[in-house]
Amino acid sequence: MITEAFPGQDSDFARRARENQSRLNADLKRSYDFIVCGAGSSGSVVARRLAENSNAEVLLIEAGGGDEAESVIDPALWPTNLGSERDWGFQAEPNPHLGGRELSMSMGKGLGGGSSINVMVWARGHKSDWDHFAAEAGDAGWGYESVLDIYRRIENWQGASDARFRGTDGPVWVQPAHDPHPLAHALLDAAREQGIPTFGSPNGAMMEGPGGGAITDMLVRDGRRQSLYRAYVHPVSDRPNLTIVTGAHVRRILFDRRRATGVEIEKDGRIFSIGARSEVILSTGAINTPKLLMLSGIGERAELERLSIPVVQNLAGVGRNMQDHVSFGCMWELSRPMAPRNSGSEATLYWKSRADLDAPDLLFCQVEFPVPSERTAALGVPDHGWTMFAGLAQPESRGRVRLRDADPAKPMVIDANMLSDPADIEAARACVKLCRDLGNGEAFKPFVKGEVMPRDRDDAGLDAFIRDSAVTYWHQCGTAKMGQDDMSVVDTSLSVHGIERLRIADGSIMPRVTTGNTQAPCAIIGEQAAARIRADHGL
Numbered sequence: 001m002i003t004e005a006f007p008g009q010d011s012d013f014a015r016r017a018r019e020n021q022s023r024l025n026a027d028l029k030r031s032y033d034f035i036v037c038g039a040g041s042s043g044s045v046v047a048r049r050l051a052e053n054s055n056a057e058v059l060l061i062e063a064g065g066g067d068e069a070e071s072v073i074d075p076a077l078w079p080t081n082l083g084s085e086r087d088w089g090f091q092a093e094p095n096p097h098l099g100g101r102e103l104s105m106s107m108g109k110g111l112g113g114g115s116s117i118n119v120m121v122w123a124r125g126h127k128s129d130w131d132h133f134a135a136e137a138g139d140a141g142w143g144y145e146s147v148l149d150i151y152r153r154i155e156n157w158q159g160a161s162d163a164r165f166r167g168t169d170g171p172v173w174v175q176p177a178h179d180p181h182p183l184a185h186a187l188l189d190a191a192r193e194q195g196i197p198t199f200g201s202p203n204g205a206m207m208e209g210p211g212g213g214a215i216t217d218m219l220v221r222d223g224r225r226q227s228l229y230r231a232y233v234h235p236v237s238d239r240p241n242l243t244i245v246t247g248a249h250v251r252r253i254l255f256d257r258r259r260a261t262g263v264e265i266e267k268d269g270r271i272f273s274i275g276a277r278s279e280v281i282l283s284t285g286a287i288n289t290p291k292l293l294m295l296s297g298i299g300e301r302a303e304l305e306r307l308s309i310p311v312v313q314n315l316a317g318v319g320r321n322m323q324d325h326v327s328f329g330c331m332w333e334l335s336r337p338m339a340p341r342n343s344g345s346e347a348t349l350y351w352k353s354r355a356d357l358d359a360p361d362l363l364f365c366q367v368e369f370p371v372p373s374e375r376t377a378a379l380g381v382p383d384h385g386w387t388m389f390a391g392l393a394q395p396e397s398r399g400r401v402r403l404r405d406a407d408p409a410k411p412m413v414i415d416a417n418m419l420s421d422p423a424d425i426e427a428a429r430a431c432v433k434l435c436r437d438l439g440n441g442e443a444f445k446p447f448v449k450g451e452v453m454p455r456d457r458d459d460a461g462l463d464a465f466i467r468d469s470a471v472t473y474w475h476q477c478g479t480a481k482m483g484q485d486d487m488s489v490v491d492t493s494l495s496v497h498g499i500e501r502l503r504i505a506d507g508s509i510m511p512r513v514t515t516g517n518t519q520a521p522c523a524i525i526g527e528q529a530a531a532r533i534r535a536d537h538g539l
């Protein structure tokens with residue numbers, strides 16, 4: 001295994017890697033052993049792990065461009081990527097449960113995918129999430145202890161040493177937020193005022209029990225973003241057996257009966273096919289992965305026939321089970337301007353909406369500037385404020401994505417369906433109430449002038465605030481879930497049911513959304529896929 005730390009920061013390596021990739025791109029082959037579609041959080045991991053074996057010829061295809069923009073590298077600039085060419089800019093359908101609002105659903109486009117435009121929070125998920133994955137897959141290999149072992153192997157942890165939970169030899173540089181803002185410390189003090197325990201890191205004992213608060217772990221090194229592409233792929237991009245193609249849109253998967261044989265791509269206005277001698281791996285994210293499956297004839301029969309797409313495999317679960325964390329921006333005005341630090345989000349808190357739960361179902365990320373929805377912005381946003389991005393960690397609502405038509409260029413119909421389940425409104429009330437107790441506590445008094453929203457409201461007013469302020473945490477997942485039931489799309493080794501040589505490795509396969517931000521679980525999904533592919537092909 002290659003474990004050297006980020007040779008990409010060495011300019012000789014960067015030049016060698018660039019020259020290698022220009023050479024390989026100038027001479028694209030008709031076929032490769034493995035084609036990985038999408039260079040995002042999971043796809044980066046799969047491509048790296050396969051390319052570590054020099055006998056495997058790997059093609060990594062990415063629709064977007066490079067990751068060298070200042071807005072990617074500088075942690076403070078992440079919001080400027082939203083709506084840019086680095087964002088797919090998906091738009092959900094009008095949602096009656098949000099007063100008819102149409103939510104923006106950003107997802108990363110370019111090397112690193114979401115991990116190049118996100119807030120850099122590293123959150124492993126709760127013990128119960130992984131045990132749930134194992135139960136759904138019927139495979140203890142997805143259970144908490146196995147996954148903890150993978151986390152220990154992949155992390156290069158920079159905080160206090162902790163042999164039970166942390167590793168220091170892996171490719172992923174993880175550090176506690178550097179020199180956190182006084183507001184981040186205030187949040188932890190406020191948590192203690194409410195009887196919520198605080199921890200040295202959110203990634204350890206805190207996610208084995210009812211929750212707690214901690215300074216955030218981040219993928220930032222020397223003040224620069226360390227995306228999962230930078231961690232995994234960049235250090236091996238000088239290898240002759242790894243070709244990385246950007247600006248190439250995968251349009252569909254090609255089959256010989258029920259065996260995947262390659263992909264059709266569009267690049268520079270030209271449409272052509274590339275063969276996969278061993279496997280195709282789809283890592284195009286929770287919206288484009290079900291889209292590609294359906295365009296290629298894998299999905300619910302009636303849905304495909306409606307669009308005259310020949311059916312390769314009838315799998316009713318494709319595009320269903322869509323999940324996401326929904327968030328409500330509660331806001332306070334600062335008594336004096338305070339510049340955000342790092343990514344502007346350095347403290348995190350997980351807790352329960354009901355005492356009888358044994359795992360957290362609420363998720364709070366503090367943000368050191370105002371984050372209203374387009375509707376709550378109209379209530380008036382202070383020039384200097386902070387936000388509790390307070391959300392549901394285990395929502396009950398499920399959405400669905402479907403094809404608008406059979407043209408790959410057309411956007412999907414995204415029915416995110418947030419807050420459609422009444423249980424979510426119930427949990428949201430508890431969430432906003434806890435948020436107000438925290439923000440109006442003694443700990444914040446030295447910093448704030450007062451609460452801006454939601455303020456005191458009756459029940460109807462509180463519900464209106466919840467529906468008006470709801471936005472996505474950008475954790476879309478679950479649309480091609482792993483499992484054994486009729487609605488599952490992949491099995492425990494992430495192979496598509498009934499299809500040979502086609503796997504899915506990205507957030508789509510989550511049976512349920514993990515309790516927390518989703519890039520770290522997507523890295524685990526990539527590791528799990530790669531380990532199984534290597535075992536199956538003797539790599």
Ligand SMILES: Cc1cc2nc3c(=O)[nH]c(=O)nc-3n(C[C@H](O)[C@H](O)[C@H](O)COP(=O)(O)OP(=O)(O)OC[C@H]3O[C@@H](n4cnc5c(N)ncnc54)[C@H](O)[C@@H]3O)c2cc1C
Pocket residue numbers: 037038039040041042043061062063064106107108109110111112113114115117118119120121122123248249250251283284285286288292473474475476505506507508517518519520522
């Ligand atoms: C604004 C924002 C903030 C976030 N903040 C955090 C955070 O702080 N911490 C955290 O853990 N998570 C965060 N997330 C979520 C996290 O980044 C995602 O859950 C994660 O990146 C999903 O990984 P993935 O591999 O499933 O897909 P992605 O990372 O989205 O990768 C999919 C890749 O496939 C490419 N692709 C798609 N379709 C095609 C096609 N047809 N042909 C070729 N390539 C294609 C895409 O361009 C993309 O590069 C955030 C996300 C966003 C958008």
